[in-house]
Structures are given as structure tokens and as C-alpha cells.
Amino acid sequence: MQSDFLVIGSGIAGLSFALRAASHGTVCIITKGESLDSNTAWAQGGISAVLSPELRSEGDTFETHVADTLDAGAGLCKEDVVRSIVEEGTATIDDLLDYGVQFDKVEDSQNFALGNEGGHTKRRVLHSKDTTGYAIASSMLERAKAHPNITLLENHFAIDLITSGRLGYVTEDRVLGAYVLNEQSGEVQIFRSHRIVLATGGCGKVYLYTTNPDSATGDGIAMAWRAGATISNMEFMQFHPTCFYNPAAVGAKARSFLVSEAVRGEGGKLINSKGKEFTLDHDPRGSLAPRDIVARAIDHEIKKTGASCVYLDVTHKPKGFMKERFPNIYNTLLSFGLDCETAPIPVVPAAHYLCGGVVTNDSGKTSIRGLYAVGEVGCTGLHGANRLASNSLLEGNVVARRALDSLLISQPLNATENEDDYQIREWQIGDATPIDEQVLISHNWDELRRLMWNYVSIVRTDNRLSRAAHRLRNLRKEVRGFYWGFKVTRDIIELRNLVTTASLIVDCANQRKESRGIHYTLDYPRTSSKFERDTEMRRF
Numbered sequence: 001m002q003s004d005f006l007v008i009g010s011g012i013a014g015l016s017f018a019l020r021a022a023s024h025g026t027v028c029i030i031t032k033g034e035s036l037d038s039n040t041a042w043a044q045g046g047i048s049a050v051l052s053p054e055l056r057s058e059g060d061t062f063e064t065h066v067a068d069t070l071d072a073g074a075g076l077c078k079e080d081v082v083r084s085i086v087e088e089g090t091a092t093i094d095d096l097l098d099y100g101v102q103f104d105k106v107e108d109s110q111n112f113a114l115g116n117e118g119g120h121t122k123r124r125v126l127h128s129k130d131t132t133g134y135a136i137a138s139s140m141l142e143r144a145k146a147h148p149n150i151t152l153l154e155n156h157f158a159i160d161l162i163t164s165g166r167l168g169y170v171t172e173d174r175v176l177g178a179y180v181l182n183e184q185s186g187e188v189q190i191f192r193s194h195r196i197v198l199a200t201g202g203c204g205k206v207y208l209y210t211t212n213p214d215s216a217t218g219d220g221i222a223m224a225w226r227a228g229a230t231i232s233n234m235e236f237m238q239f240h241p242t243c244f245y246n247p248a249a250v251g252a253k254a255r256s257f258l259v260s261e262a263v264r265g266e267g268g269k270l271i272n273s274k275g276k277e278f279t280l281d282h283d284p285r286g287s288l289a290p291r292d293i294v295a296r297a298i299d300h301e302i303k304k305t306g307a308s309c310v311y312l313d314v315t316h317k318p319k320g321f322m323k324e325r326f327p328n329i330y331n332t333l334l335s336f337g338l339d340c341e342t343a344p345i346p347v348v349p350a351a352h353y354l355c356g357g358v359v360t361n362d363s364g365k366t367s368i369r370g371l372y373a374v375g376e377v378g379c380t381g382l383h384g385a386n387r388l389a390s391n392s393l394l395e396g397n398v399v400a401r402r403a404l405d406s407l408l409i410s411q412p413l414n415a416t417e418n419e420d421d422y423q424i425r426e427w428q429i430g431d432a433t434p435i436d437e438q439v440l441i442s443h444n445w446d447e448l449r450r451l452m453w454n455y456v457s458i459v460r461t462d463n464r465l466s467r468a469a470h471r472l473r474n475l476r477k478e479v480r481g482f483y484w485g486f487k488v489t490r491d492i493i494e495l496r497n498l499v500t501t502a503s504l505i506v507d508c509a510n511q512r513k514e515s516r517g518i519h520y521t522l523d524y525p526r527t528s529s530k531f532e533r534d535t536e537m538r539r540f
């Protein structure tokens with residue numbers, strides 16, 4: 001396969017890039033599994049934006065959105081990046097409207113209904129009921145599938161990037177393509193392109209409990225790391241405070257069901273089993289404080305009382321409210337036997353969003369020529385040490401727009417360079433045989449996710465981190481054995497990427513000897529000006 005642009009991933013970032021790039025050249029989008037199996041498609045809350053003056057909330061300005069983002073980011077946001085992304089909010093919403101996304105409007109009006117979420121001081125979250133991400137992803141996918149310049153290949157899983165450096169060329173390191181597993185045939189193919197956009201999302205599956213789909217296995221971060229790109233701030237994994245607690249759940253969707261922060265934005269209150277709004281003991285904003293504070297308050301409450309969960313209470317809202325405003329949440333809970341209009345919803349925090357990732361500038365450009373990382377996989381500096389709710393869909397779209405402009409300048413399509421100048425080796429299977437004991441892989445998956453949950457989640461210590469590092473060393477050895485000894489499968493590649501991503505999280509967490517944003521350690525409970533900088537990692 002050869003294309004002008006190769007996009008890996010089919011969430012908002014990948015699709016937004018592809019739809020624009022298709023006016024300039026051929027685009028191939030590859031995605032493992034199905035194209036709607038992305039964090040974007042699972043997003044409930046919405047997309048934050050300060051709209052034109054007549055459409056925004058009274059008193060809202062770019063400056064207030066910038067200030068809220070900086071406040072949540074706990075000193076590590078890049079202010080210029082924040083400002084420039086926030087200022088493109090209106091253009092982003094216009095793009096999405098052009099793709100056919102329908103955002104909710106105020107009844108009997110043409111004005112958008114604006115929601116609220118933790119850390120926002122104004123209502124500025126556009127939404128489509130409580131399935132905003134699905135509305136965005138499905139509209140964009142429909143366009144992409146119909147575009148003559150776009151080839152969309154599902155069940156195609158990128159294993160590794162091919163770079164000139166890894167092939168032994170001593171010129172400036174540049175990206176040349178990717179080895180890709182066809183999940184159906186089991187064959188590994190070469191996809192050639194000098195312009196590659198990683199839009200692979202995050203890595204929630206590193207943890208036992210997550211709001212992410214099964215596909216969130218840190219693939220782009222692990223590939224970029226192996227290719228030698230700089231990775232940053234991996235210690236900042238955001239835990240969403242309200243994942244439905246459902247001990248009887250079977251299947252990823254049931255285990256990982258998010259109850260959107262927008263529910264608290266509409267007055268939902270977090271209470272303990274005695275009915276007390278315990279978050280007020282931690283922050284005057286109570287249930288609507290930024291996520292790091294609320295998740296830690298819940299963790300504290302659960303540890304203090306020995307309870308299995310806390311509760312999100314919406315029973316005081318008028319009858320019919322939940323069904324009308326949050327139909328997906330209302331109906332899904334009902335399918336699990338819970339009527340949230342009459343009983344509080346049991347919830348626990350779960351891994352939700354990675355604020356670190358592959359280091360990029362504000363156009364998604366990485367340290368490797370021709371390689372861009374956009375959306376959750378990238379780290380532009382917008383989120384700092386803690387992402388403000390609903391800023392991620394905004395970032396995905398804005399940075400994708402810019403990535404195209406930047407690529408067209410740095411890698412012009414009419415450049416004389418011939419892609420065939422580089423000899424790319426076919427994938428070698430050597431003596432590899434099909435894996436005989438699948439149980440070994442699933443056991444390692446389980447061990448990895450449990451150890452990350454037990455030692456590297458909301459509250460950390462040096463001791464817990466060094467235990468995790470020790471166990472990860474053994475896991476890495478075993479996974480290397482699978483990878484080199486057996487024919488590659490989706491499970492083996494995902495496990496390899498999860499182990500790499502988990503190791504990067506632990507290594508970054510070990511470097512940050514302070515508490516800041518979502519990285520909290522009992523050994524260094526204060527924020528230190530010495531650590532007011534990004535944690536950077538690079539493989540040599």
C-alpha cells in the first residue's frame with residue numbers, strides 16, 4: 001500500500017485530518033477492529049468552545065476558558081498553546097456542523113444548549129444529548145467512507161513505524177511507513193507513506209478499571225517510543241470520578257460504563273452511603289471541582305469507610321429530566337436494573353484520559369520528520385498536569401487542522417524525493433510459530449492491569465512505584481519472548497504496547513518527586529517549583 005497520507009486511528013483527530021487531507025492527495029486510514037471502536041465514539045459529555053458573542057454564555061470569554069484550563073492544568077499547561085487552541089473553538093464547531101453533527105439546541109431557539117462540567121466556570125460544553133462522541137464520529141465516518149480519495153481499512157493494526165534510522169540510513173531520521181497486521185488474514189503488510197499521522201488515542205486499558213474501550217492500548221505511544229520520538233508527562237493519567245460500579249458486569253461496555261460529568265454539571269451530587277456530600281470536605285466546589293480533586297476525594301472516602309463505591313445522586317431532579325437530557329445513561333442504567341430517578345447511582349473512579357503522550361508542537365509535529373501525533377496520543381501542552389473536561393475533542397480537531405497545514409509545508413506533495421529510494425525489508429517471520437497457549441497472554445494482560453491499578457493509580461508512593469517497576473521488568477521479558485517467538489496476533493501486539501506504555505507511566509511517575517494535578521504521591525504531598533516542568537523520555 002502506498003498513500004500520500006497514512007492515518008492510524010479513526011477517532012475525531014484521525015478523521016478530521018483525513019477529511020481535510022483528502023483534498024490534497026490520497027489518504028489511507030487504518031484502524032484496528034472496527035472504526036467506531038474509539039474513545040471519541042464513546043465520549044458522552046461534549047466539546048468545550050467559546051462561541052461567537054451572541055451564542056456564548058453571558059460573561060464567557062476566551063480568557064475565562066483559558067483561565068479554567070490553566071487552573072485545571074496545575075502549572076504545566078503551555079499558555080500560548082492553550083490560548084491558540086481555545087481561540088479556534090468556533091471554527092471547530094463550524095467544522096463539525098459542516099460534517100453534519102447535530103448539537104442540542106435550547107428549546108424553541110436556534111441557540112445551542114451549553115452544558116457544564118467540573119472546573120468550568122461558565123457553561124460552554126456543546127453536546128448531542130449524552131452521546132456526543134458517537135454523533136461526531138459517525139457523521140465524520142460517513143463522510144470519510146464516501147470520499148473518493150480516502151481508503152478506510154478496518155481490522156488493520158499498525159505494529160511498528162518504519163523509519164530511515166531504523167533501516168540504518170544515516171540521514172535525518174524520517175518516517176517511511178508502517179508494518180501493519182491484517183487482523184483477518186494474519187498477514188503483515190508494508191504501508192508506505194512519508195506523512196504519517198498517529199491518531200491512536202490513549203491507553204486506559206493499562207488499568208484494571210477504565211472508562212475506555214478495549215482498543216485503548218497505547219499503540220501510538222508505544223510505536224512512537226520504539227521509533228525514537230520524545231514522550232512526555234506519562235505520569236498524568238486522569239481518573240474519571242464516576243464510572244458505574246457494577247460488580248456483576250460482563251463485557252467491556254458494561255464494566256466501563258461512564259456516567260458523564262455533565263450529570264454533575266446539571267446538579268448531580270456525589271454522596272456517601274450516609275447521604276453526605278463528602279466532596280465539600282475537600283473543595284468548596286464540591287462535586288464540580290476539577291477531576292483530580294474529586295477522584296482523590298472518592299478514593300479517600302472509599303479507603304476511609306471501607307465501602308466499595310460512592311453514589312451519584314440525581315433523585316432530586318424533576319421526573320423525566322434524566323430520560324430527556326441523558327437518555328443513553330438513563331436507559332443503560334435501567335438495563336442494569338437501576339432507575340436513577342429513584343435510586344442513587346453507585347460509582348467509582350476509573351482510568352479515563354492520558355494527559356501526556358508523544359511530544360508535539362501545537363500542530364502535532366513530533367521529533368521525527370513526517371510523523372505527527374494528534375489527539376490523546378499527542379502531548380501539545382494543552383492539558384498540563386490535568387485536562388479540563390471536554391477540552392479533548394476540541395484539541396483533536398484543532399490540532400488535526402494544523403497538522404495538515406504543517407505537513408504540506410514540511411513534506412510537500414510535489415517534492416522530488418522518491419519513496420522507493422529507501423529499501424524497506426519485508427516483515428520477517430523467521431521460526432515463529434502460532435501461539436499455542438493463549439492463556440499465557442491473557443494472564444499477563446491481567447497481571448499488568450492489576451499491578452497498575454494497585455500500585456500506580458490515584459494515590460502513589462515511591463514504594464508502590466518501585467514494586468510496579470520491578471514486576472514490569474519481568475513482564476517485559478516475557479512479552480519479548482512472545483513477540484519474537486510466535487506469529488504476531490492482535491493480543492500479542494496489544495500486550496507489548498501496554499507493557500511499554502505502563503513502563504513509561506511508572507518511569508515518569510518515578511521522576512516526579514512532588515504531587516501536582518493528577519499525579520499524587522503520599523511521599524511528596526506538596527507541589528514543588530523544582531518540578532514545574534514536563535517529564536521527558538526518549539529511547540536511544
Ligand code: SIN
Binds near residue numbers: 043046259388390
Ligand atoms: C464526561 O462526559 O464526563 C467525559 C468528558 C471528558 O472526559 O471530557
